[in-house]
Amino acid sequence: MNTEMFLVLDFGGTKLTAATVTTAVLDKGQLIWRTRKQAFSPINPSFQTDWQTMRQLADAALDGGLPVAVGVSFGGPVDFETGIVRLSHHVPGWEGVPLAQQLTDMFGVPVWVDNDANVGALGEFWFGAGKRCDSLLYVTVSTGVGGGWVINGRSWRGHERMAGEIGHMMLDPNGPPCLCGKNGCVERLASGPYMAADAMHLVQKHPEKAPVLRKMIQEHGQLNGRHIAAAAASNDPVATHLLQRSAWAIGTAIGNTANLINPKRFILGGGITKSGHIWWNKVRQAAQETALPEIHFDIIPALLGDDAPLWGAVAMCLQNK
């Protein structure tokens, strides 16, 4: 039996994961990890803590075996060609780290590194909701809004490896200000932390319109995206308004993107996409209204959940075998 093993690593914002998979299992069409080891980042993570933790996780996942290739998903911009990290969105000290080189030195095998959105798109394309779909945008809606492209059956990264930033599509010049300096960005309108901040503000301003959110604040002291979704499901007017606005932003951005690129499918993942039918219905309605009538596409939930980047890292290994 010529079974080979891949090691895949996911440097996420709050979690680090190492996993292994064998070609024998993949050849049978099964999505089953040989091993999968995960650790949460400490309160004040740094490049050093990330790196040491991941080495231990990788050792544990390998369990004495040797990988034939290593695939890496990284939570921040990476130069795919060189495997050098530009920065982590969450952890300081990663700037300029030659991650692919360090892993090549350690394992002596080929290593591929890409950012989590591109790798997540590739995972869904090879193994998940994007199978046999040669053009798709994978969109994550959680603490931020990001995206990764598959065009013509390949990752499209852009000339500076910055493609996919659907979160900073400007949709409303009179919208609320985003940290990026513009008003009315998708991320400003649709992401969890911004929704929660807007909710805190609106509850103070119109307490009578936020009976459910008010109780949640009394109970938890603060809010997150899940609270907004739950309160909207209980007909809290402020929560409903914010959840609908989030969905409007995602749907309108999808419609604009459909007009521009005409991909076959949009695959949505991330915490906010678990907000239920109020959110999904409005996403689909806004996308339909924004796209020209001649333009068609699916909008479907991601299938691989939090493991999409890991499976995408496997796809990078297979693609470059």
Place this chain on the structure above:
Amino acid sequence: MNTEMFLVLDFGGTKLTAATVTTAVLDKGQLIWRTRKQAFSPINPSFQTDWQTMRQLADAALDGGLPVAVGVSFGGPVDFETGIVRLSHHVPGWEGVPLAQQLTDMFGVPVWVDNDANVGALGEFWFGAGKRCDSLLYVTVSTGVGGGWVINGRSWRGHERMAGEIGHMMLDPNGPPCLCGKNGCVERLASGPYMAADAMHLVQKHPEKAPVLRKMIQEHGQLNGRHIAAAAASNDPVATHLLQRSAWAIGTAIGNTANLINPKRFILGGGITKSGHIWWNKVRQAAQETALPEIHFDIIPALLGDDAPLWGAVAMCLQNK
């Protein structure tokens, strides 16, 4: 000498053009037509008048010679794979015409047909402002706003051949209503006829703010995009407002597109792009403000002018040789 000849046809909204070029001339790196014949459409054009006129133009352009391939630019959506026209934006009767097949029957050689935006993009990519630039969006700003993609050095048409519709990117939910049913589309804010209609309306409402436009209306009875640009150059406040708004829409759409796809270059053609530095400066400023700071691109004028689609038709012949 093994010189070969291509026949290229451009079915435009108001003009029909047939031209021929030889590989001997192209091999020398020269952009010189062997022959080029043009006719304006009659007042009430139809598929029949278009087709008869183009046959005569093609005969005249061939001048007894035989083409080895035919490339066609069509002013409306076309199914590239089959060469069947969906519709003309300007001329009735074109729905469902198997244009590639009719030309194959006539000439007995391979024929490629694509819409003018895709072919214009290909022309600029092979021969014009997009040479050696492997990702670009070609945008025409005139009576409408359309676009054509080159991604990874190839035309990207989208899964339904509808990609490039940057004109119907929604930029302002409180903007003026577009014929497509949305508010604040790029085309609604940036194209010539809409600017002219808005100018007529604003001159009536605020005559004191439109001294130059007012005179133009007295003189010509109506307005077009060129009038707005000329009046803005003479500091007419209404014209300046409308021209800046047009440029803001184009620039913001470019910035949004840069975030989403990260192409290297945007190439702008069409009548409105001849509006001078007020327009171009604002386009570049709005694009810069909309794109994330890590994202870079050029915005440059098209080089091939009205012949971009014809040269793109030549590129289709060469590409598929």
